[in-house]
Amino acid sequence: MATITFITPSGESRTVEHADGSLMEAAVQNGVEGIDADCGGVCSCATCHVHVDPEWTDRVGPPGPAEQALLELQDGANERSRLACQVKINEALGGLIVRVAPR
Amino acid sequence: MTDLPDPFRAHRQKSGVLVCPFQGEPIPMILGYKELRRAAKDWETFSNDAPFRVPIPSEETVRSVRQLPIETDPPDHTEYRAITEPFFKRPLLPDVIARIQELVGRMVERALERDQIEVLSEFSLPLQAKALTILLDVPESEADIWVEWGVRVFSVGDAKADGTYLERYLAQRLDAAAASPGADFFSVLTQAEFRGRKLTREEQMGFANLAFAGGRHTVIHTVSTIIDYIAGHPEALGFLRADAKRIVPAVEEFVRIASPLTHIGRVCSKGGEVLGQQVPPGGRVALCWASANHDETIFEDPDSVKLDRMPNPHIGFGSGIHSCMGAAHARLLLRTLLATLCEKVGRIEPLDVQRHIEKEATYTRITGYDRLVAHFARRA
Numbered sequence: 001m002a003t004i005t006f007i008t009p010s011g012e013s014r015t016v017e018h019a020d021g022s023l024m025e026a027a028v029q030n031g032v033e034g035i036d037a038d039c040g041g042v043c044s045c046a047t048c049h050v051h052v053d054p055e056w057t058d059r060v061g062p063p064g065p066a067e068q069a070l071l072e073l074q075d076g077a078n079e080r081s082r083l084a085c086q087v088k089i090n091e092a093l094g095g096l097i098v099r100v101a102p103r
Numbered sequence: 104m105t106d107l108p109d110p111f112r113a114h115r116q117k118s119g120v121l122v123c124p125f126q127g128e129p130i131p132m133i134l135g136y137k138e139l140r141r142a143a144k145d146w147e148t149f150s151n152d153a154p155f156r157v158p159i160p161s162e163e164t165v166r167s168v169r170q171l172p173i174e175t176d177p178p179d180h181t182e183y184r185a186i187t188e189p190f191f192k193r194p195l196l197p198d199v200i201a202r203i204q205e206l207v208g209r210m211v212e213r214a215l216e217r218d219q220i221e222v223l224s225e226f227s228l229p230l231q232a233k234a235l236t237i238l239l240d241v242p243e244s245e246a247d248i249w250v251e252w253g254v255r256v257f258s259v260g261d262a263k264a265d266g267t268y269l270e271r272y273l274a275q276r277l278d279a280a281a282a283s284p285g286a287d288f289f290s291v292l293t294q295a296e297f298r299g300r301k302l303t304r305e306e307q308m309g310f311a312n313l314a315f316a317g318g319r320h321t322v323i324h325t326v327s328t329i330i331d332y333i334a335g336h337p338e339a340l341g342f343l344r345a346d347a348k349r350i351v352p353a354v355e356e357f358v359r360i361a362s363p364l365t366h367i368g369r370v371c372s373k374g375g376e377v378l379g380q381q382v383p384p385g386g387r388v389a390l391c392w393a394s395a396n397h398d399e400t401i402f403e404d405p406d407s408v409k410l411d412r413m414p415n416p417h418i419g420f421g422s423g424i425h426s427c428m429g430a431a432h433a434r435l436l437l438r439t440l441l442a443t444l445c446e447k448v449g450r451i452e453p454l455d456v457q458r459h460i461e462k463e464a465t466y467t468r469i470t471g472y473d474r475l476v477a478h479f480a481r482r483a
Contacts, residue, residue: 038430038431038434039351039355039434040351040352040354040355040434040438041351041352042351042352042355042412042413042414042415042416043413043414043415043416044355044414044415044416044417044418044420045420045430064414065401066401066414066415066416067414067416069136069137069140069401069416070416072137073140073141073144073422086414
């Protein structure tokens with residue numbers, strides 16, 4: 001479990017306490033704007049695209065091959081992009097800040 | 104139904120392309136996952152601004168209107184899509200979810216009460232039609248009319264399925280909605296505006312035509328695939344029951360493995376070379392979803408069904424700006440179906456399974472069903 005802050009495309013900051021599961025699940029359960037998660041978390045739809053704040057990229061880690069294949073052609077993707085469904089929350093991510101990518 | 108031969112593997116691995124003639128037009132089929140997604144994103148090179156020619160084979164003989172929003176490019180496409188996209192998000196609403204659950208429960212109960220059913224005509228087709236009435240917010244009795252049209256609402260080369268009855272029906276419903284608008288899909292079309300004016304009747308027909316054609320045999324095929332798989336894999340329901348979270352990835356895997364739409368067309372207005380193949384100006388390429396969804400560089404053991412496959416970056420609902428607008432509806436229906444089968448059904452016995460063979464000049468794909476008879480046994 002960890003505390004995660006999501007910053008939405010409209011600039012709203014949403015902090016989720018005791019977040020568990022994946023980043024996507026934490027966002028959906030707390031109604032974070034811009035995280036649609038149409039495919040339910042299998043890394044197929046890219047509607048949970050976030051940018052990880054620079055100081056957290058090492059701890060969050062890079063995308064896997066399938067996620068990278070999806071992100072390569074995603075509008076607004078950069079070296080800090082992750083799909084929230086593929087990031088598992090653990091205690092080392094306590095305090096993480098991610099920005100929901102605009103679509 | 105698992106481990107079916109992948110008719111595109113050799114060409115995908117060798118050159119990434121397979122040229123196949125359709126209606127006399129040689130069309131290079133893009134087979135690789137990454138190359139396909141790149142082409143689907145590049146709408147300026149691979150255009151949809153081509154009435155009747157986005158589907159392959161072309162559909163000039165089975166409809167008289169340009170399908171909207173799919174047969175347009177931005178900026179028109181962006182504005183057209185925005186008109187009906189909110190309606191296609193209705194499956195996220197609690198009352199729509201509840202109605203789909205009630206419908207699926209009722210259909211599965213009916214199947215359980217029979218000694219045997221022919222799944223296509225007595226389960227998948229009526230389920231698709233009745234679910235569409237919920238999506239479009241029209242009376243369920245309308246489904247009785249739609250079921251009469253058969254699995255394909257129109258079919259190129261089939262004189263009995265030439266699409267005229269669909270267009271006649273749509274015109275009648277749009278007339279009625281214009282005279283007395285409600286909250287249903289047809290009324291939305293008659294009230295909608297595009298750049299400050301009402302949609303023309305031809306545009307309304309174009310939207311409605313796609314709503315009926317796009318999600319018909321695709322949904323029927325995928326529902327039937329699920330039934331056939333469970334019939335052939337009695338352990339599957341127990342696996343899904345053991346963890347309710349497995350329903351979602353299982354549905355995505357069924358969409359990948361079914362890939363009910365083999366391919367779709369794009370027009371190269373300027374022509375050029377595509378994966379070593381020359382395309383003349385105005386010529387077409389095909390985006391082969393069925394091949395890309397089996398690309399071994401993306402999917403491990405791609406021909407096998409893995410109900411908990413994760414990640415699963417399939418493109419069974421398309422890719423890019425034209426991705427399937429009915430995806431939320433299809434996902435709701437299929438997830439509800441699997442959950443209901445887990446709840447009510449002990450096993451499904453296959454009695455007669457006849458696969459459909461899609462035979463083209465340069466490939467043969469086993470896809471869908473011509474007949475699927477099964478016995479549904481109630482869960483103890």
